[in-house]
Amino acid sequence: MKWDDDAEEVLREVPGFVRPLARKAVEKLAREEGLDRVTREVALRAKAKYLGIEEGGRRKKRIAIVRCDIVSEVCPGIGCLLAYENRKELFKRYEGEETSLVGFFTCGGCSGRRTFRLANTLKRYGVDVIHMSSCMLMEEPFNRCIFKEDIKRSIEALGIEVVEGTHHEVGKFALGKRFHERD
């Protein structure tokens, strides 16, 4: 598909490692919009849609949450999602920042086999931070995850920041208490 020169300029502002994918995404959007060439406007729309980068370089932080596949059988994820929406607990750090929740997925079951693959996909869509859900990190009331350190390392190996937890205390002595339940 033909690109206008000023559309190519927009593409050059995208980090090199995602540029080939970004080119495809822009062309896909152009086709969806019934265009036979890529204009600067469609390139900017695609940049905002796929990478969250608005004109002028304004960018929302892109956040995803990975959670325990076993716990997902009994939990629809409301605690994680409400904590994100209301900037509570482990999401308090984003107060005043513009963010997008771009992924909410389970690890795929022991030993977290799906995490790397999906984190890699999210990376192509510009994810900045992945939260490991509290249920992956607590000692109780759910199963204790013996793979949590491997899962964390596999995300960090992609150059993505990991935050441990969503809406409960986490760490060695975290026994499933939510923040507001602390003494």
Ligand code: SF4
């Ligand atoms: S690897 Fe950990 S987080 Fe994933 S299903 Fe198993 S116990 Fe849950």
